[in-house]
Amino acid sequence: MLKAHRFLIGRRITQLGLLFLFFGGNYFGWEILTGNYSSAKVFGLIDLTDPFAVLQILFSGFVVATNALIGAGIILIAYSLIFGRAFCSWVCPMNIVVDTAGWLNKKLRFQQKPINNKFVVKLRYYILGLVLLLSTILGFAVFEMISPIGMLHRNIVFGFGTGIISVGVVFLFDMVARPLSFCKNICPLGAFYSLISRPRILKIYHIKENCTNCNKCFAVCPEKQVLKTVGVKSSPITSGECTNCGRCIEVCKDNALKFSIFKK
Ligand code: SF4
Ligand code: SF4
Structure with a gap:
């Protein structure tokens, strides 16, 4: 919990x-x-x-x-x-x-x-x-x-x-x-x-290999448009509209999202 x-x-x-x-x-x-x-x-x-x-x-x-x-x-x-x-x-x-x-x-x-x-x-x-x-x-x-x-x-x-x-x-x-x-x-x-916020070093990073396309992150994200690479490729969320709230990480049970620093 x-x-x-x-x-x-x-x-x-x-x-x-x-x-x-x-x-x-x-x-x-x-x-x-x-x-x-x-x-x-x-x-x-x-x-x-x-x-x-x-x-x-x-x-x-x-x-x-x-x-x-x-x-x-x-x-x-x-x-x-x-x-x-x-x-x-x-x-x-x-x-x-x-x-x-x-x-x-x-x-x-x-x-x-x-x-x-x-x-x-x-x-x-x-x-x-x-x-x-x-x-x-x-x-x-x-x-x-x-x-x-x-x-x-x-x-x-x-x-x-x-x-x-x-x-x-x-x-x-x-x-x-x-x-x-x-x-x-x-x-x-x-x-x-x-x-x-685009140049920030603290970003959400998506790992495609772990993603099961359950869409739980889309359901909770307040800025769904920033998740456009989810299920598509492993990459950081670069959009400055992401609030780094971490809600997507909390709901992802497949460890396909995490906070990362300096990840390109
Ligand atoms: S950290 Fe928050 S705003 Fe950014 S992608 Fe995850 S749920 Fe969306
Ligand atoms: S500063 Fe951010 S959280 Fe506060 S009211 Fe504006 S958009 Fe909402």
């Missing part, structure tokens, strides 16, 4: 642990992790900044402080060269909301017709472009103002307010509109991390 959900358990511990540290920073004055998901400080010393937030600020015409730029550089290097889009599956608190909605969707047997419309498939990238354009026109970081990630963080760390409504809207959307999903089709931050 534990082995079958080892990555899921690890992800929830990480996501809830980070929220707990943010909460402790606000209520008890801990300095382990303060701030929020866009701009945080570790041990009161190291700045960590969301590079997409910095990009929006730059597009809106404001100057970004040097420590924020360094913090964005650290995050950019960590995700693009090492962990890939792991922010979405291991850090972002909305992942818990979206996964719960997806689980309910299956339990309640809502319809899940595949969607191949090219515009819908690429929608999150268009939204990313729109966010940058609107940030330039309006003169502020647009996604930071409306992001359900920030709203969820504020509601948990500072107390519940009206922002929780947007989180509820995402939850309902993900529950009834599958296979459409906020993370897969709408979130510009997820799109940003998808774009920068």
